[in-house]
Amino acid sequence: MRSLVLLPGFMCDADLWTDMVPDLEALGSLHFGNVYEDDSLEGMARRVLAEVPERFVLVGFSMGGFVARVLTLMAPERVTGVAFVASSARGYSDEERARRQSGYRPGDRPPRAAGAVSNAMGLHPDRDTDPVLLDRLRGMQRRLGPEVRKRQAALVRLDGYGDLERIACPSLVVACRQDRLRTFAETERMAQALPNSSFSILEDCGHMAPLEKPQELSQLLGAWIERTGL
Numbered sequence: 001m002r003s004l005v006l007l008p009g010f011m012c013d014a015d016l017w018t019d020m021v022p023d024l025e026a027l028g029s030l031h032f033g034n035v036y037e038d039d040s041l042e043g044m045a046r047r048v049l050a051e052v053p054e055r056f057v058l059v060g061f062s063m064g065g066f067v068a069r070v071l072t073l074m075a076p077e078r079v080t081g082v083a084f085v086a087s088s089a090r091g092y093s094d095e096e097r098a099r100r101q102s103g104y105r106p107g108d109r110p111p112r113a114a115g116a117v118s119n120a121m122g123l124h125p126d127r128d129t130d131p132v133l134l135d136r137l138r139g140m141q142r143r144l145g146p147e148v149r150k151r152q153a154a155l156v157r158l159d160g161y162g163d164l165e166r167i168a169c170p171s172l173v174v175a176c177r178q179d180r181l182r183t184f185a186e187t188e189r190m191a192q193a194l195p196n197s198s199f200s201i202l203e204d205c206g207h208m209a210p211l212e213k214p215q216e217l218s219q220l221l222g223a224w225i226e227r228t229g230l
Contacts, residue, residue, distance in 0.1 A: 002028030003056040007064030023218035045071035091159035124206035164193035170228040
């Protein structure tokens with residue numbers, strides 16, 4: 001039985017994957033990686049490895065993609081294939097890290113003028129006031145709470161593009177065309193650096209692909225798994 005290990009993004013819990021579960025369960029048994037108790041990418045990777053099956057396909061969304069890269073390099077013999085969704089290998093500046101530590105979350109909105117409509121930069125511009133998506137984003141944040149936010153915000157993310165050439169297993173990189181939190185260039189650069197990669201683009205999609213385009217993302221993952229024989 002094929003196993004899929006799913007790693008969520010910053011301040012996202014298992015609800016991130018809810019709409020994808022029916023399609024993903026057709027591909028194999030699902031395991032939700034624990035990225036909530038450690039304040040380093042390496043610590044997160046070690047914890048996931050200790051809790052999941054011996055061999056698996058790894059799917060990392062956003063921050064989860066950073067963990068997926070570290071994990072795959074840490075235990076290449078256990079990862080049969082790795083997918084990076086709306087992710088990057090770019091190092092974060094001290095300023096970016098400080099911004100996260102000050103309280104930023106994917107469902108947050110920039111300061112608004114009186115009377116302006118609340119929005120979330122993590123979503124497509126046409127969906128950034130969608131009450132259902134906003135409620136799900138903020139629900140995940142409430143459930144995880146300030147301690148998880150503190151740990152995840154403290155993550156040191158060093159530039160990892162040079163390490164990608166050492167990931168030999170089949171890889172999939174998915175970019176989202178209207179992603180306002182991750183530049184298209186840095187996601188595309190991952191696909192160029194990985195030696196055995198496929199590159200796909202989700203059109204009409206902001207950063208939060210598992211919430212915005214769950215069926216389309218599941219189809220991309222399924223087609224990649226079938227094509228590569230994982």
